[in-house]
Amino acid sequence: MTVPIAWYMVLAAVLFSIGTVGALTRRNGITIFLSIELMLNAVNLLILSYARLLNDQAGQVIVFFVLAVAAAEAAIGLALFIAVYRLRRTIDVNRLNLLRW
Protein backbone atom coordinates (compact mmCIF):
# COMPACT_ATOMS: atom_id res chain seq x y z
CA MET A 1 0.00 0.00 0.00
CA THR A 2 1.34 3.40 -0.89
CA VAL A 3 1.29 6.23 1.63
CA PRO A 4 -1.55 8.72 0.99
CA ILE A 5 -0.21 12.19 0.42
CA ALA A 6 -2.42 13.66 3.13
CA TRP A 7 -0.25 11.93 5.75
CA TYR A 8 2.80 13.90 4.63
CA MET A 9 0.80 17.12 4.75
CA VAL A 10 -0.57 16.50 8.23
CA LEU A 11 2.95 15.65 9.38
CA ALA A 12 4.13 18.98 7.96
CA ALA A 13 1.34 20.79 9.83
CA VAL A 14 2.26 19.05 13.09
CA LEU A 15 5.96 19.86 12.72
CA PHE A 16 5.13 23.46 11.89
CA SER A 17 3.10 23.89 15.06
CA ILE A 18 5.78 22.22 17.18
CA GLY A 19 8.20 24.75 15.75
CA THR A 20 5.78 27.56 16.58
CA VAL A 21 5.55 26.45 20.19
CA GLY A 22 9.32 26.46 20.38
CA ALA A 23 9.66 29.89 18.85
CA LEU A 24 7.11 31.33 21.23
CA THR A 25 8.14 29.61 24.43
CA ARG A 26 11.90 29.44 24.61
CA ARG A 27 14.17 32.10 26.08
CA ASN A 28 17.43 31.04 24.55
CA GLY A 29 17.87 32.92 21.29
CA ILE A 30 19.56 30.08 19.50
CA THR A 31 16.83 27.60 20.41
CA ILE A 32 14.25 30.03 19.06
CA PHE A 33 16.24 30.13 15.88
CA LEU A 34 16.32 26.34 15.78
CA SER A 35 12.53 26.23 16.09
CA ILE A 36 12.24 28.61 13.17
CA GLU A 37 14.43 26.28 11.12
CA LEU A 38 12.07 23.47 12.11
CA MET A 39 9.17 25.51 10.72
CA LEU A 40 11.07 26.07 7.48
CA ASN A 41 11.63 22.34 7.14
CA ALA A 42 7.98 21.60 7.74
CA VAL A 43 7.12 23.96 4.90
CA ASN A 44 9.69 22.21 2.70
CA LEU A 45 7.94 18.93 3.36
CA LEU A 46 4.61 20.45 2.44
CA ILE A 47 5.93 21.94 -0.81
CA LEU A 48 7.46 18.60 -1.79
CA SER A 49 4.17 16.80 -1.07
CA TYR A 50 2.36 19.18 -3.36
CA ALA A 51 5.01 18.76 -6.02
CA ARG A 52 4.53 15.01 -5.82
CA LEU A 53 0.77 15.39 -5.96
CA LEU A 54 0.82 17.70 -8.97
CA ASN A 55 3.75 15.83 -10.58
CA ASP A 56 5.64 19.06 -11.12
CA GLN A 57 9.35 19.33 -10.40
CA ALA A 58 9.09 23.07 -9.79
CA GLY A 59 8.41 22.21 -6.15
CA GLN A 60 11.83 20.65 -5.82
CA VAL A 61 13.44 23.75 -7.29
CA ILE A 62 11.55 25.96 -4.84
CA VAL A 63 12.63 23.80 -1.91
CA PHE A 64 16.21 24.09 -3.14
CA PHE A 65 15.90 27.87 -2.97
CA VAL A 66 14.27 27.76 0.46
CA LEU A 67 17.22 25.67 1.65
CA ALA A 68 19.71 28.19 0.31
CA VAL A 69 17.86 31.12 1.87
CA ALA A 70 17.68 29.27 5.18
CA ALA A 71 21.44 28.79 5.03
CA ALA A 72 22.02 32.49 4.42
CA GLU A 73 19.64 33.39 7.22
CA ALA A 74 21.30 31.00 9.63
CA ALA A 75 24.72 32.45 8.92
CA ILE A 76 23.61 36.03 9.49
CA GLY A 77 21.48 35.18 12.52
CA LEU A 78 24.29 33.37 14.25
CA ALA A 79 26.73 36.16 13.46
CA LEU A 80 24.23 38.53 15.05
CA PHE A 81 24.08 36.36 18.13
CA ILE A 82 27.85 36.38 18.41
CA ALA A 83 27.91 40.16 18.12
CA VAL A 84 25.13 40.54 20.69
CA TYR A 85 26.84 38.15 23.08
CA ARG A 86 30.05 40.13 22.81
CA LEU A 87 28.23 43.21 24.04
CA ARG A 88 25.61 41.88 26.40
CA ARG A 89 27.17 38.61 27.58
CA THR A 90 23.78 36.91 27.23
CA ILE A 91 21.48 35.64 24.51
CA ASP A 92 18.48 35.26 26.77
CA VAL A 93 15.85 37.15 24.83
CA ASN A 94 14.17 38.36 28.00
CA ARG A 95 17.29 40.31 28.88
CA LEU A 96 17.94 41.73 25.42
CA ASN A 97 15.32 44.39 25.99
CA LEU A 98 16.97 47.72 25.28
CA LEU A 99 14.31 48.62 22.72
CA ARG A 100 11.50 47.83 25.13
CA TRP A 101 9.32 50.57 26.59
Added chain:
Amino acid sequence: MSVELIATLAKYLAWVIALLGLLAPVMVWVERRGMALIQDRRGPNRVGPFGLIQPLADVLKFIFKEEIVPTAADRTMYLLGPILALVPALTTFVVIPMAPDLVLKSGLRIPMVVVDGEAGVLLFLSLSSLGVYSLVCSGYGSNNKYSQLGAIRATAQLISYELALGMAILAVLLPVGSFKLNDVVAYQQQHGWNVLLQLPGFLVFLVASFAETNRLPFDLPEAESELVSGYNTEYGSMKWALFYSAEYVNMASLGALMSTLYFGGWSLPGVTLPNNWLGVAAGAGILAVKVLFWMAFFVWVRFTFPRFRYDQLMRLGWKVLLPIALVTLLGVAVLVVAKIY
Protein backbone atom coordinates in the same frame (compact mmCIF):
# COMPACT_ATOMS: atom_id res chain seq x y z
CA MET B 1 11.70 -11.18 -0.14
CA SER B 2 12.48 -10.16 -3.67
CA VAL B 3 15.74 -11.04 -5.36
CA GLU B 4 16.76 -7.39 -5.40
CA LEU B 5 16.35 -7.01 -1.65
CA ILE B 6 18.40 -10.10 -0.93
CA ALA B 7 21.01 -8.91 -3.42
CA THR B 8 21.19 -5.48 -1.74
CA LEU B 9 21.65 -7.01 1.68
CA ALA B 10 24.29 -9.39 0.38
CA LYS B 11 26.21 -6.57 -1.29
CA TYR B 12 26.09 -4.44 1.85
CA LEU B 13 27.20 -7.35 3.99
CA ALA B 14 30.06 -8.01 1.58
CA TRP B 15 31.24 -4.41 1.91
CA VAL B 16 30.97 -4.40 5.70
CA ILE B 17 32.83 -7.68 6.05
CA ALA B 18 35.49 -6.55 3.61
CA LEU B 19 36.03 -3.15 5.21
CA LEU B 20 35.33 -3.60 8.88
CA GLY B 21 36.15 -7.28 9.26
CA LEU B 22 39.11 -7.73 6.95
CA LEU B 23 40.58 -4.38 6.03
CA ALA B 24 40.60 -2.69 9.45
CA PRO B 25 42.64 -5.39 11.24
CA VAL B 26 44.98 -5.72 8.26
CA MET B 27 45.46 -1.96 8.25
CA VAL B 28 46.39 -1.99 11.92
CA TRP B 29 49.23 -4.33 11.09
CA VAL B 30 50.19 -2.54 7.88
CA GLU B 31 50.27 0.81 9.63
CA ARG B 32 52.46 -0.31 12.49
CA ARG B 33 54.90 -2.31 10.37
CA GLY B 34 54.91 0.37 7.69
CA MET B 35 55.52 3.04 10.32
CA ALA B 36 58.40 0.98 11.65
CA LEU B 37 59.90 0.40 8.23
CA ILE B 38 59.87 4.09 7.41
CA GLN B 39 61.22 5.00 10.83
CA ASP B 40 64.04 2.47 10.53
CA ARG B 41 62.94 0.12 13.28
CA ARG B 42 61.25 -3.26 13.56
CA GLY B 43 57.67 -2.77 14.64
CA PRO B 44 55.54 -5.48 16.24
CA ASN B 45 57.22 -8.84 15.72
CA ARG B 46 56.48 -10.69 18.93
CA VAL B 47 52.93 -11.84 18.39
CA GLY B 48 53.00 -14.46 15.67
CA PRO B 49 55.27 -14.46 12.61
CA PHE B 50 56.08 -10.92 11.58
CA GLY B 51 53.64 -9.69 14.20
CA LEU B 52 50.71 -10.81 12.06
CA ILE B 53 48.52 -11.69 15.07
CA GLN B 54 49.06 -8.24 16.59
CA PRO B 55 45.62 -6.95 15.47
CA LEU B 56 43.95 -9.89 17.22
CA ALA B 57 45.91 -9.13 20.37
CA ASP B 58 44.82 -5.51 20.13
CA VAL B 59 41.17 -6.47 19.74
CA LEU B 60 41.36 -8.78 22.75
CA LYS B 61 42.94 -6.02 24.78
CA PHE B 62 40.18 -3.60 23.77
CA ILE B 63 37.44 -6.06 24.68
CA PHE B 64 38.81 -6.78 28.13
CA LYS B 65 39.78 -3.24 29.11
CA GLU B 66 37.62 -1.39 31.59
CA GLU B 67 35.08 0.99 30.09
CA ILE B 68 35.33 4.36 31.76
CA VAL B 69 32.95 7.28 31.49
CA PRO B 70 34.43 10.43 33.10
CA THR B 71 32.27 11.72 35.94
CA ALA B 72 32.07 15.24 34.64
CA ALA B 73 31.35 14.17 31.11
CA ASP B 74 28.01 14.68 29.45
CA ARG B 75 27.10 11.00 29.29
CA THR B 76 24.81 11.07 26.27
CA MET B 77 27.13 13.05 24.06
CA TYR B 78 30.18 11.16 25.29
CA LEU B 79 28.71 7.79 24.39
CA LEU B 80 27.24 9.12 21.15
CA GLY B 81 30.63 10.20 19.79
CA PRO B 82 32.07 6.83 18.75
CA ILE B 83 28.70 5.62 17.47
CA LEU B 84 28.33 8.69 15.27
CA ALA B 85 31.84 8.06 13.98
CA LEU B 86 31.08 4.55 12.84
CA VAL B 87 27.61 5.11 11.36
CA PRO B 88 28.61 7.49 8.53
CA ALA B 89 31.73 5.39 7.94
CA LEU B 90 29.56 2.32 7.45
CA THR B 91 27.16 4.03 5.06
CA THR B 92 29.29 6.07 2.69
CA PHE B 93 30.50 3.19 0.55
CA VAL B 94 27.01 2.14 -0.55
CA VAL B 95 27.21 4.13 -3.77
CA ILE B 96 30.50 2.72 -5.01
CA PRO B 97 30.19 0.05 -7.70
CA MET B 98 32.16 -3.10 -6.99
CA ALA B 99 31.95 -4.86 -10.32
CA PRO B 100 30.14 -4.92 -13.65
CA ASP B 101 26.41 -5.66 -13.55
CA LEU B 102 25.55 -9.24 -12.79
CA VAL B 103 23.14 -10.81 -15.24
CA LEU B 104 21.48 -13.84 -13.65
CA LYS B 105 20.35 -16.90 -15.55
CA SER B 106 16.78 -15.60 -15.30
CA GLY B 107 17.85 -12.51 -17.23
CA LEU B 108 17.58 -10.19 -14.24
CA ARG B 109 20.26 -7.52 -14.27
CA ILE B 110 21.63 -6.66 -10.83
CA PRO B 111 23.89 -3.61 -10.60
CA MET B 112 26.78 -4.18 -8.23
CA VAL B 113 26.09 -1.07 -6.19
CA VAL B 114 24.29 -1.31 -2.89
CA VAL B 115 22.24 1.81 -3.61
CA ASP B 116 21.73 2.58 -7.29
CA GLY B 117 19.90 5.85 -6.74
CA GLU B 118 19.87 8.96 -8.87
CA ALA B 119 21.88 10.98 -6.39
CA GLY B 120 24.91 8.67 -6.26
CA VAL B 121 27.96 10.70 -5.32
CA LEU B 122 25.83 13.31 -3.61
CA LEU B 123 24.75 10.63 -1.17
CA PHE B 124 28.40 9.88 -0.45
CA LEU B 125 29.15 13.53 0.23
CA SER B 126 26.13 14.05 2.44
CA LEU B 127 26.76 10.95 4.54
CA SER B 128 30.41 11.78 5.01
CA SER B 129 29.47 15.29 6.08
CA LEU B 130 27.55 13.66 8.95
CA GLY B 131 30.88 12.41 10.24
CA VAL B 132 31.51 15.87 11.65
CA TYR B 133 29.05 15.19 14.46
CA SER B 134 31.18 12.50 16.02
CA LEU B 135 33.93 15.04 16.51
CA VAL B 136 31.55 17.61 17.95
CA CYS B 137 29.83 15.18 20.30
CA SER B 138 33.01 13.61 21.59
CA GLY B 139 34.80 16.91 22.02
CA TYR B 140 31.89 18.59 23.75
CA GLY B 141 30.85 15.57 25.77
CA SER B 142 34.30 14.93 27.19
CA ASN B 143 34.15 18.15 29.19
CA ASN B 144 37.84 18.71 28.65
CA LYS B 145 39.71 21.73 27.28
CA TYR B 146 41.88 19.72 24.91
CA SER B 147 39.01 17.69 23.55
CA GLN B 148 36.94 20.82 23.00
CA LEU B 149 39.75 22.55 21.14
CA GLY B 150 40.43 19.46 19.09
CA ALA B 151 36.75 19.14 18.26
CA ILE B 152 36.40 22.75 17.12
CA ARG B 153 39.53 22.55 15.02
CA ALA B 154 38.53 19.23 13.51
CA THR B 155 35.05 20.47 12.65
CA ALA B 156 36.35 23.59 10.95
CA GLN B 157 38.90 21.55 9.05
CA LEU B 158 36.37 18.99 7.88
CA ILE B 159 33.75 21.44 6.65
CA SER B 160 36.37 23.57 4.90
CA TYR B 161 37.87 20.71 2.94
CA GLU B 162 34.47 19.27 2.07
CA LEU B 163 34.00 22.21 -0.30
CA ALA B 164 37.18 21.54 -2.25
CA LEU B 165 36.33 17.83 -2.30
CA GLY B 166 32.84 18.51 -3.65
CA MET B 167 34.10 20.80 -6.39
CA ALA B 168 36.74 18.33 -7.53
CA ILE B 169 34.05 15.65 -7.70
CA LEU B 170 31.79 17.97 -9.68
CA ALA B 171 34.57 18.61 -12.18
CA VAL B 172 34.76 14.87 -12.81
CA LEU B 173 31.00 14.54 -13.14
CA LEU B 174 30.58 17.31 -15.70
CA PRO B 175 31.70 15.39 -18.79
CA VAL B 176 29.95 12.24 -17.56
CA GLY B 177 26.62 14.01 -17.05
CA SER B 178 25.34 11.88 -14.19
CA PHE B 179 25.77 11.48 -10.44
CA LYS B 180 25.84 7.70 -10.66
CA LEU B 181 29.26 6.15 -10.24
CA ASN B 182 28.46 3.31 -12.65
CA ASP B 183 28.17 5.95 -15.38
CA VAL B 184 31.53 7.40 -14.36
CA VAL B 185 33.14 3.97 -14.68
CA ALA B 186 31.47 3.41 -18.05
CA TYR B 187 32.76 6.79 -19.21
CA GLN B 188 36.28 5.88 -18.16
CA GLN B 189 36.09 2.58 -19.99
CA GLN B 190 35.49 4.57 -23.16
CA HIS B 191 37.73 7.57 -22.62
CA GLY B 192 40.57 6.37 -20.46
CA TRP B 193 41.22 7.10 -16.82
CA ASN B 194 40.04 10.47 -15.58
CA VAL B 195 43.24 11.22 -13.73
CA LEU B 196 45.02 11.96 -16.97
CA LEU B 197 42.45 14.51 -18.08
CA GLN B 198 41.75 16.06 -14.70
CA LEU B 199 45.09 16.22 -12.95
CA PRO B 200 44.58 19.44 -10.93
CA GLY B 201 41.19 18.20 -9.76
CA PHE B 202 42.75 14.91 -8.77
CA LEU B 203 45.46 16.61 -6.74
CA VAL B 204 42.85 18.73 -4.96
CA PHE B 205 40.84 15.57 -4.24
CA LEU B 206 43.91 13.78 -2.93
CA VAL B 207 44.87 16.56 -0.55
CA ALA B 208 41.29 17.09 0.57
CA SER B 209 40.83 13.38 1.28
CA PHE B 210 43.78 13.51 3.67
CA ALA B 211 42.08 16.37 5.44
CA GLU B 212 38.72 14.66 5.46
CA THR B 213 40.01 11.55 7.19
CA ASN B 214 42.10 13.50 9.70
CA ARG B 215 45.28 11.84 8.53
CA LEU B 216 48.70 13.40 8.63
CA PRO B 217 49.69 15.91 7.37
CA PHE B 218 46.29 17.21 8.46
CA ASP B 219 45.78 15.41 11.72
CA LEU B 220 46.03 18.37 14.08
CA PRO B 221 42.69 17.52 15.74
CA GLU B 222 44.08 14.26 17.03
CA ALA B 223 47.71 15.23 17.15
CA GLU B 224 49.52 13.34 19.82
CA SER B 225 52.10 15.97 20.44
CA GLU B 226 49.72 18.89 20.46
CA LEU B 227 46.42 18.28 22.12
CA VAL B 228 47.06 15.08 24.04
CA SER B 229 44.82 13.27 21.64
CA GLY B 230 42.37 15.92 20.63
CA TYR B 231 38.76 14.94 20.57
CA ASN B 232 39.44 11.36 21.59
CA THR B 233 41.49 12.19 24.67
CA GLU B 234 38.96 10.82 27.12
CA TYR B 235 38.22 7.64 25.24
CA GLY B 236 39.69 4.26 26.02
CA SER B 237 39.23 0.62 25.10
CA MET B 238 36.31 -0.26 22.84
CA LYS B 239 35.13 3.31 22.29
CA TRP B 240 38.56 4.30 21.08
CA ALA B 241 38.68 1.17 18.95
CA LEU B 242 35.43 2.34 17.32
CA PHE B 243 37.04 5.69 16.46
CA TYR B 244 40.07 3.91 15.12
CA SER B 245 38.09 1.50 12.94
CA ALA B 246 35.88 4.34 11.73
CA GLU B 247 38.98 6.18 10.59
CA TYR B 248 40.22 3.19 8.60
CA VAL B 249 36.83 2.52 7.06
CA ASN B 250 36.59 6.21 6.09
CA MET B 251 40.01 6.00 4.49
CA ALA B 252 38.94 2.93 2.56
CA SER B 253 35.71 4.56 1.38
CA LEU B 254 37.53 7.65 0.16
CA GLY B 255 40.19 5.49 -1.45
CA ALA B 256 37.48 3.53 -3.23
CA LEU B 257 35.80 6.76 -4.35
CA MET B 258 39.13 8.10 -5.59
CA SER B 259 39.77 4.90 -7.51
CA THR B 260 36.29 5.00 -9.01
CA LEU B 261 36.32 8.66 -9.98
CA TYR B 262 39.85 8.92 -11.29
CA PHE B 263 41.27 5.47 -11.88
CA GLY B 264 38.43 3.53 -13.43
CA GLY B 265 37.04 1.75 -10.39
CA TRP B 266 36.46 -1.90 -11.11
CA SER B 267 37.47 -1.61 -14.76
CA LEU B 268 40.81 -1.82 -16.51
CA PRO B 269 41.51 0.08 -19.72
CA GLY B 270 40.78 -2.05 -22.72
CA VAL B 271 39.38 -4.99 -20.77
CA THR B 272 35.65 -5.79 -20.91
CA LEU B 273 34.61 -7.92 -17.99
CA PRO B 274 31.86 -10.51 -18.50
CA ASN B 275 28.56 -9.99 -16.73
CA ASN B 276 28.65 -13.14 -14.67
CA TRP B 277 30.10 -14.27 -11.35
CA LEU B 278 33.58 -14.42 -12.82
CA GLY B 279 33.27 -10.80 -13.91
CA VAL B 280 32.01 -9.82 -10.45
CA ALA B 281 34.95 -11.51 -8.77
CA ALA B 282 37.42 -9.94 -11.20
CA GLY B 283 35.91 -6.48 -10.85
CA ALA B 284 35.85 -6.65 -7.07
CA GLY B 285 39.43 -7.86 -7.09
CA ILE B 286 40.59 -4.99 -9.29
CA LEU B 287 38.84 -2.46 -7.08
CA ALA B 288 40.34 -4.10 -4.00
CA VAL B 289 43.85 -3.79 -5.42
CA LYS B 290 43.33 -0.10 -6.10
CA VAL B 291 41.88 0.53 -2.63
CA LEU B 292 44.77 -1.31 -0.99
CA PHE B 293 47.22 0.78 -2.97
CA TRP B 294 45.59 3.95 -1.68
CA MET B 295 45.57 2.67 1.89
CA ALA B 296 49.29 1.97 1.67
CA PHE B 297 49.74 5.43 0.17
CA PHE B 298 47.92 7.00 3.13
CA VAL B 299 50.23 5.15 5.53
CA TRP B 300 53.28 6.14 3.51
CA VAL B 301 52.37 9.83 3.52
CA ARG B 302 51.57 9.77 7.21
CA PHE B 303 55.13 9.02 8.18
CA THR B 304 56.77 11.15 5.56
CA PHE B 305 55.43 14.65 6.11
CA PRO B 306 55.38 16.94 9.12
CA ARG B 307 52.09 18.18 10.43
CA PHE B 308 50.37 21.31 9.18
CA ARG B 309 49.81 24.02 11.75
CA TYR B 310 46.19 24.93 12.13
CA ASP B 311 46.32 28.32 10.43
CA GLN B 312 48.39 26.86 7.59
CA LEU B 313 45.81 24.12 7.27
CA MET B 314 42.88 26.55 7.01
CA ARG B 315 44.81 28.76 4.64
CA LEU B 316 45.55 25.81 2.39
CA GLY B 317 41.94 24.72 2.35
CA TRP B 318 40.35 28.08 1.64
CA LYS B 319 42.97 30.06 -0.24
CA VAL B 320 44.69 27.37 -2.27
CA LEU B 321 42.54 24.28 -2.78
CA LEU B 322 39.20 25.98 -3.20
CA PRO B 323 40.38 28.40 -5.93
CA ILE B 324 42.15 25.58 -7.76
CA ALA B 325 39.01 23.44 -7.59
CA LEU B 326 36.85 26.33 -8.76
CA VAL B 327 39.11 27.08 -11.70
CA THR B 328 39.20 23.40 -12.63
CA LEU B 329 35.41 23.26 -12.52
CA LEU B 330 35.15 26.36 -14.68
CA GLY B 331 37.73 25.06 -17.13
CA VAL B 332 36.03 21.71 -17.48
CA ALA B 333 32.65 23.42 -17.89
CA VAL B 334 34.02 25.60 -20.70
CA LEU B 335 35.58 22.59 -22.41
CA VAL B 336 32.38 20.57 -22.15
CA VAL B 337 30.25 23.37 -23.57
CA ALA B 338 32.72 23.91 -26.40
CA LYS B 339 32.41 20.17 -27.10
CA ILE B 340 36.14 19.74 -26.87
CA TYR B 341 35.83 17.48 -23.83
Added chain:
Amino acid sequence: MEVAIFSIFALLSVGFAIVVVVHPQPVKSTMSMVVVLFSLAVLFVLLGAPFVAAVQVLVYAGAILVLFLFVLMLLNIGRERAAGVGQPAQRWVALIGAAFFAGFLGMLLWRTHGPDTLDALTPDYLSIHRLSWELFTTWLLPFELVGLLLLVAVVAAYAMARAPQPGEMTPPQAGALPAAPAEVAEVGGEAP
Protein backbone atom coordinates in the same frame (compact mmCIF):
# COMPACT_ATOMS: atom_id res chain seq x y z
CA MET C 1 6.96 -1.44 3.24
CA GLU C 2 6.59 2.19 2.31
CA VAL C 3 4.04 2.68 5.08
CA ALA C 4 6.46 1.15 7.58
CA ILE C 5 9.31 3.44 6.54
CA PHE C 6 7.04 6.46 6.57
CA SER C 7 5.65 5.67 10.02
CA ILE C 8 9.04 5.07 11.58
CA PHE C 9 10.61 8.23 10.25
CA ALA C 10 7.51 10.36 10.79
CA LEU C 11 7.37 9.30 14.44
CA LEU C 12 11.10 9.89 14.78
CA SER C 13 10.81 13.37 13.35
CA VAL C 14 7.87 14.34 15.56
CA GLY C 15 9.45 12.85 18.67
CA PHE C 16 12.77 14.53 18.18
CA ALA C 17 11.09 17.80 17.15
CA ILE C 18 9.41 17.80 20.56
CA VAL C 19 12.81 17.21 22.14
CA VAL C 20 14.23 20.14 20.17
CA VAL C 21 11.54 22.41 21.52
CA VAL C 22 11.51 21.13 25.08
CA HIS C 23 15.07 20.24 26.08
CA PRO C 24 16.77 22.85 28.31
CA GLN C 25 20.23 22.30 26.85
CA PRO C 26 20.69 23.93 23.44
CA VAL C 27 23.38 21.45 22.39
CA LYS C 28 21.04 18.50 22.88
CA SER C 29 18.33 20.42 21.04
CA THR C 30 20.65 20.85 18.09
CA MET C 31 21.59 17.17 18.06
CA SER C 32 17.90 16.25 18.11
CA MET C 33 17.41 18.63 15.22
CA VAL C 34 19.97 16.60 13.28
CA VAL C 35 17.79 13.53 13.74
CA VAL C 36 14.71 15.47 12.62
CA LEU C 37 16.46 16.69 9.48
CA PHE C 38 17.72 13.25 8.67
CA SER C 39 14.24 11.73 9.08
CA LEU C 40 12.82 14.46 6.88
CA ALA C 41 15.46 13.66 4.27
CA VAL C 42 14.27 10.05 4.25
CA LEU C 43 10.71 11.30 3.77
CA PHE C 44 11.91 13.47 0.92
CA VAL C 45 13.34 10.38 -0.76
CA LEU C 46 9.98 8.66 -0.33
CA LEU C 47 8.39 11.66 -2.01
CA GLY C 48 10.60 11.20 -5.03
CA ALA C 49 13.13 13.98 -4.44
CA PRO C 50 16.51 12.29 -3.91
CA PHE C 51 18.48 15.34 -4.91
CA VAL C 52 16.72 17.59 -2.42
CA ALA C 53 17.17 14.93 0.25
CA ALA C 54 20.90 14.67 -0.37
CA VAL C 55 21.26 18.47 -0.45
CA GLN C 56 19.26 18.72 2.77
CA VAL C 57 21.60 16.37 4.61
CA LEU C 58 24.68 17.88 3.00
CA VAL C 59 23.81 21.54 3.56
CA TYR C 60 21.30 21.68 6.38
CA ALA C 61 22.33 18.82 8.65
CA GLY C 62 25.95 18.82 7.63
CA ALA C 63 26.79 22.51 7.61
CA ILE C 64 24.13 24.78 9.07
CA LEU C 65 23.61 22.75 12.23
CA VAL C 66 27.36 22.40 12.61
CA LEU C 67 27.46 26.18 12.51
CA PHE C 68 24.85 26.24 15.28
CA LEU C 69 26.96 23.88 17.35
CA PHE C 70 30.06 25.95 16.71
CA VAL C 71 28.39 29.08 17.99
CA LEU C 72 27.02 27.24 21.01
CA MET C 73 30.45 25.90 21.86
CA LEU C 74 32.20 29.22 21.24
CA LEU C 75 29.79 31.17 23.40
CA ASN C 76 29.66 28.35 25.93
CA ILE C 77 25.89 28.37 26.20
CA GLY C 78 24.79 26.09 28.98
CA ARG C 79 21.45 25.17 30.34
CA GLU C 80 18.55 27.51 29.90
CA ARG C 81 17.51 29.04 33.20
CA ALA C 82 14.34 27.78 34.75
CA ALA C 83 11.23 29.71 33.94
CA GLY C 84 10.37 32.74 35.98
CA VAL C 85 7.02 34.05 37.06
CA GLY C 86 4.52 34.40 34.23
CA GLN C 87 6.29 31.87 32.03
CA PRO C 88 3.96 28.89 32.66
CA ALA C 89 0.89 30.82 31.55
CA GLN C 90 2.68 31.89 28.39
CA ARG C 91 3.64 28.30 27.76
CA TRP C 92 0.05 27.06 28.08
CA VAL C 93 -1.22 29.72 25.71
CA ALA C 94 1.42 28.78 23.16
CA LEU C 95 0.65 25.07 23.49
CA ILE C 96 -3.10 25.48 23.14
CA GLY C 97 -2.74 27.95 20.30
CA ALA C 98 -0.37 25.66 18.43
CA ALA C 99 -2.62 22.67 19.01
CA PHE C 100 -5.55 24.58 17.55
CA PHE C 101 -3.45 25.69 14.63
CA ALA C 102 -2.14 22.18 13.97
CA GLY C 103 -5.63 20.79 14.25
CA PHE C 104 -7.09 23.39 11.93
CA LEU C 105 -4.38 23.12 9.30
CA GLY C 106 -4.24 19.34 9.54
CA MET C 107 -7.99 19.03 9.19
CA LEU C 108 -7.99 21.39 6.23
CA LEU C 109 -5.26 19.46 4.45
CA TRP C 110 -6.83 16.12 5.31
CA ARG C 111 -10.24 17.16 3.99
CA THR C 112 -8.80 18.60 0.80
CA HIS C 113 -6.26 15.95 -0.07
CA GLY C 114 -7.31 12.87 1.82
CA PRO C 115 -9.10 11.26 -1.12
CA ASP C 116 -6.34 12.20 -3.61
CA THR C 117 -4.57 9.31 -5.27
CA LEU C 118 -0.96 9.55 -6.34
CA ASP C 119 0.33 8.60 -9.75
CA ALA C 120 3.20 6.18 -9.72
CA LEU C 121 6.66 7.65 -9.45
CA THR C 122 7.99 8.12 -12.96
CA PRO C 123 11.71 8.15 -13.74
CA ASP C 124 11.00 11.53 -15.30
CA TYR C 125 10.04 12.98 -11.92
CA LEU C 126 13.08 11.45 -10.26
CA SER C 127 15.46 12.61 -12.94
CA ILE C 128 18.06 15.02 -11.67
CA HIS C 129 18.96 15.83 -15.25
CA ARG C 130 15.54 17.37 -15.80
CA LEU C 131 15.62 19.14 -12.46
CA SER C 132 18.93 20.80 -13.18
CA TRP C 133 17.77 21.71 -16.67
CA GLU C 134 14.80 23.54 -15.19
CA LEU C 135 16.99 25.10 -12.54
CA PHE C 136 19.28 26.62 -15.12
CA THR C 137 16.69 27.67 -17.70
CA THR C 138 13.28 28.47 -16.21
CA TRP C 139 14.65 29.40 -12.80
CA LEU C 140 17.92 31.01 -13.83
CA LEU C 141 17.19 34.45 -12.41
CA PRO C 142 16.22 33.22 -8.92
CA PHE C 143 19.27 30.96 -9.00
CA GLU C 144 21.62 33.85 -9.66
CA LEU C 145 19.86 35.99 -7.08
CA VAL C 146 20.18 33.31 -4.45
CA GLY C 147 23.86 33.06 -5.25
CA LEU C 148 24.17 36.78 -4.74
CA LEU C 149 22.22 36.48 -1.50
CA LEU C 150 24.62 33.87 -0.21
CA LEU C 151 27.57 36.08 -1.09
CA VAL C 152 26.00 38.98 0.78
CA ALA C 153 25.30 36.70 3.74
CA VAL C 154 28.92 35.55 3.87
CA VAL C 155 30.26 39.08 3.80
CA ALA C 156 27.74 40.33 6.35
CA ALA C 157 28.33 37.42 8.72
CA TYR C 158 32.07 37.94 8.54
CA ALA C 159 31.73 41.68 9.17
CA MET C 160 29.43 41.21 12.14
CA ALA C 161 31.12 38.38 13.89
CA ARG C 162 34.73 39.49 13.79
CA ALA C 163 36.30 41.40 16.62
CA PRO C 164 36.14 45.17 16.08
CA GLN C 165 39.23 46.35 14.25
CA PRO C 166 41.21 49.26 15.73
CA GLY C 167 39.74 52.51 14.57
CA GLU C 168 36.38 50.99 13.75
CA MET C 169 33.25 52.52 15.18
CA THR C 170 31.93 50.38 17.99
CA PRO C 171 28.68 50.69 19.85
CA PRO C 172 29.04 51.93 23.44
CA GLN C 173 30.34 49.19 25.64
CA ALA C 174 27.93 47.43 27.96
CA GLY C 175 28.14 48.64 31.50
CA ALA C 176 25.95 46.89 33.98
CA LEU C 177 23.08 45.11 32.33
CA PRO C 178 19.74 46.85 32.81
CA ALA C 179 17.87 45.23 35.68
CA ALA C 180 15.72 42.30 34.63
CA PRO C 181 12.09 43.32 34.25
CA ALA C 182 10.34 43.36 37.62
CA GLU C 183 7.73 40.75 36.72
CA VAL C 184 10.26 38.03 35.88
CA ALA C 185 12.22 36.65 38.82
CA GLU C 186 15.29 34.55 38.20
CA VAL C 187 15.30 31.12 39.76
CA GLY C 188 18.80 30.35 40.91
CA GLY C 189 20.02 33.82 39.93
CA GLU C 190 23.19 34.26 37.95
CA ALA C 191 25.61 37.14 37.81
CA PRO C 192 25.19 39.18 34.62
